[in-house]
Amino acid sequence: LAPSYAKIMVATMKALRRRRNAGNLFMGQDGFMTPRDLLRWAHRGATSKTELAKEGYMLLAERLRDDNEKGHVLHEIQQQFKLQIDLGALYFGESSKAKQEISKISSETSDALGSAIAPTKSLLRLLTLVLRCMESKEPVLLVGETGCGKTTVVQLIAHLRNRALRVVNCHATTETSDLLGGLRPVRGRSVLAQEILVRFRRLCEIVSKSFSGESLTLSAFVSEEVNEANLSDDAVARMVKLATAVGERIDASQNDGMKRHQKRQKINDCHNDEQLLNNFDPRIPAESKQLCEEITLLHKRYESLFEWSDGPLVQAMKLGDMILLDEMSLAEDAVLERLNSVLEPGRSLVLAEKGDTTSDDGLIVAHETFQLFATMNPGGDFGKRELSPALRSRFTEIWVPPVSDMCDIDLVLKQFLAESDLSVELSSLIGRSILN
Secondary structure (H helix, E strand, O other): OOHHHHHHHHHHHHHHHOOOOOOOOOOHHHOOOOHHHHHHHHHOOOOOHHHHHHHHHHHHOOOOOOHHHHHHHHHHHHHHHOOOOOHHHHHHOOOOHHHHHHHHHHHHOOOOHHHHOOOOHHHHHHHHHHHHHHHOOOOEEEEEOOOOOHHHHHHHHHHHHOOOEEEEEOOOOOOHHHHHEEEEEOOOHHHHHHHHHHHHHHHHHHHHOOOOOOOOOOOHHHHOOOOHHHOOOOHHHHHHHHHHHHHHHHHHHHHOOOOHHHHOOOOOOOHHHOHHHHOOOOOOOOHHHHHHHHHHHHHHHHHOOEEEEEOHHHHHHHHOOEEEEEOHHHOOHHHHHHHHHHHOOOOEEEOHHHOOOOOOOOEEEOOOOOEEEEEEOOEOEOOOOOOOHHHHOOOEEEEEOOOOOHHHHHHHHHHHHOOOOOOHHHHHHHHHHHHO
């Protein structure tokens, strides 16, 4: 960011701090703008003064619930940047991002989605703001009354991006395990035994290629087509023991520079499987090492009484999916506090609940395409409350007002009635009657 732009941004922050926010969005001097907002504004990567002013308005003004306060923010930004912001062109112009996305749906999709979407001003504004947040990988908090389109716009974006969307409906009894996951009893041990058998057979095939035509004596559970019910009681343990021996031999070959004939050694207590490793050549494909590791992990699950099961948030972080926390404010503060690290720019999560966490599976770093959304109703009514300022400041908050523009309502009615068999004149008459 150019130093001259940074000075203007800091001057804007100082000017806004001199104003008191009537809605108490954040208490004290941070009523209109916090240091987090300043950093988020800078990280959006605007390349011109006009773009920087527009980014500032979308970040600072579009979360406010009072039009007069929005006007104060717009005035200060225009005064500091010495330019005018055309909000109509920003949200509703033909070159706006939302207009392009809506046009893409209408022209490229053959399903009912294209005809079911009414491109109202409310939808275009909300779509523009949310898409901009996604480009900067910012967590999005949509605040508005019931029925104003918060959930719909997230579902629409998931369709536009062809992405999986996971929805978690929060409530007063939501627990941390509902988001992160928890320990569950291990089920399907027979399936685990079959998976170990399949990988062990493949391991024996690879190892056999290094014997230069020597005959092998393999166990019955390897050489014959048998199912898990025919396996002996110690079959899994024997397979794991031999796979562990193969893995140790591979590790020794990688760390030792001796010649091939000096690496050969016998592995004791392998019974009928001993000959399989007598002349084992450690220079076998890398696939064998991977198979040994997979067998070890499967055996660990096979012997365990409980195993960790990832929750929807952890699954979305790993797979790069979108996740929506609907009615987020209904959950307890102790549950929501676990999201703090995910909402930071690093987007990571430490699963302390797993107990025996390691550096590999205990620390989850979000996938590049991971995106978190949250919705909530404004506080004031019974059972509704505001989020803490510390949690809200980590989100890019967007206020979603109810649809009150008569042109928007008329457009929705026309779009809906157009799907019926009514004539255009009769549809228009019905629409005007409903509006009246």
